[in-house]
Amino acid sequence: GESVGLHLPTLSVQEGDNSIINCAYSNSASDYFIWYKQESGKGPQFIIDIRSNMDKRQGQRVTVLLNKTVKHLSLQIAATQPGDSAVYFCAENEGGKLIFGQGTELSVKP
Amino acid sequence: GAVVSQHPSWVICKSGTSVKIECRSLDFQATTMFWYRQFPKQSLMLMATSNEGSKATYEQGVEKDKFLINHASLTLSTLTVTSAHPEDSSFYICSASNIKGLGGTDTQYFGPGTRLTVL
Numbered sequence: 001g002e003s004v005g006l007h008l009p010t011l012s013v014q015e016g017d018n019s020i021i022n023c024a025y026s027n028s029a030s031d032y033f034i035w036y037k038q039e040s041g042k043g044p045q046f047i048i049d050i051r052s053n054m055d056k057r058q059g060q061r062v063t064v065l066l067n068k069t070v071k072h073l074s075l076q077i078a079a080t081q082p083g084d085s086a087v088y089f090c091a092e093n094e095g096g097k098l099i100f101g102q103g104t105e106l107s108v109k110p
Numbered sequence: 111g112a113v114v115s116q117h118p119s120w121v122i123c124k125s126g127t128s129v130k131i132e133c134r135s136l137d138f139q140a141t142t143m144f145w146y147r148q149f150p151k152q153s154l155m156l157m158a159t160s161n162e163g164s165k166a167t168y169e170q171g172v173e174k175d176k177f178l179i180n181h182a183s184l185t186l187s188t189l190t191v192t193s194a195h196p197e198d199s200s201f202y203i204c205s206a207s208n209i210k211g212l213g214g215t216d217t218q219y220f221g222p223g224t225r226l227t228v229l
Contacts, residue, residue, distance in 0.1 A: 008151050036220075043114075043203050043220035044154065089153060098144070098205075098218060100153045 008087060012107045019077040019108075023090035023101045028071060032093035035064060035075045038103075039086045047075070047088075082108045113137055114206045116221035123194055124229055130190045131224045133204030139184035140206035144218060145177070148201040160187050184208075194228045201225055 013019045025033070031052040036044035050057045050064045050073075057064050063076040073090050085108045091098040113136040123129050133143055142161050146154040158179050160166040166179035178190040187206075191198055205218040 034217075041201075041223070041225070043116075043205075043223045046217065046219065049217070096142075096216065097156055097159065098154075099156075103153050 008103050008105045010105045010107060012109060013080050015080060015082060015108055015110050017080055019075075019080045019084070019106060021075045021077075021088050021104045021106065023073040023075075023104075025071050025073060025090065025092045025099075025101065027092060027094055027099075028068070030092040030094055030099075033064070033066060033073055034091045034093070034098070035062075035073075036089045036091060036100075037084075037086045038089060044089060077106075080106075080108050082110055084108055112217075112219040114140075114204065114219050114221040116202075116204055116224050118224060119222060120225040120227075122227045122229065125195050126193055128190055128192045129194055129226060130188055131202055131204075131226075133187045133189070133206065133221050135185045135206040135208075135219075138206070138208060140187075140208045141184065142207045142216070143181055143187040144205045144207070145179060145187075145189050146203045146205070148203060148223075150201075154203060157189075191226065194226070196228045199226055199228045 034049040035047040038044045048059045048064050055066050061078045065074045087103045087105050089103045090101040115134045117132045145157045148154045157172045158166045158168045160179050160181040162181050162184050168174045181187040201223050203223040205220045207216040207218045
């Protein structure tokens with residue numbers, strides 16, 4: 001579904017801790033999911049993706065988990081750093097179009 | 111690789127004027143480009159999908175006569191906001207796609223965005 005809302009959820013973590021950002025998607029037929037990072041005043045930056053035939057994928061310091069049963073996606077960031085502070089969006093691919101989730105603002109405290 | 115640029119990065123215009131925003135794929139050919147709009151503290155909303163050499167496909171609720179899209183080449187798409195009004199003030203972001211990613215799905219790479227302010 002489409003994202004609607006005026007207030008971004010916020011996650012505040014201590015530097016060095018692990019962060020978990022969650023996302024619920026709406027279309028059970030979606031077969032491809034992406035996490036993006038967006039810093040203030042910039043375009044989204046690709047972080048990691050996952051197809052529906054997988055339930056976990058790891059990158060450098062990041063892991064994406066997919067639970068198709070409850071239509072839930074999560075992004076785990078290990079050893080969170082101040083440079084990780086940004087808004088994180090999940091997106092689901094629907095017929096070649098990306099439908100973005102609401103977004104979560106991650107704030108890293110030094 | 112996979113760099114997308116936008117120009118201008120920001121623009122301020124008077125109400126009633128038209129503004130053109132360019133989106134370029136710098137190191138790959140993009141058969142498809144997408145235009146998004148993002149209001150403060152909100153998510154990206156897809157406005158239209160643009161395929162090279164054909165008419166753009168607009169999302170429901172987006173006025174095609176107000177937001178003119180031209181995709182004349184494999185590396186350039188333009189969005190023209192015609193007769194802009196203050197409510198059109200927003201962050202406009204393009205993305206380009208022609209890269210096979212995981213499992214063959216085309217990956218979208220995003221430009222840096224254009225901040226439009228209409229006075």
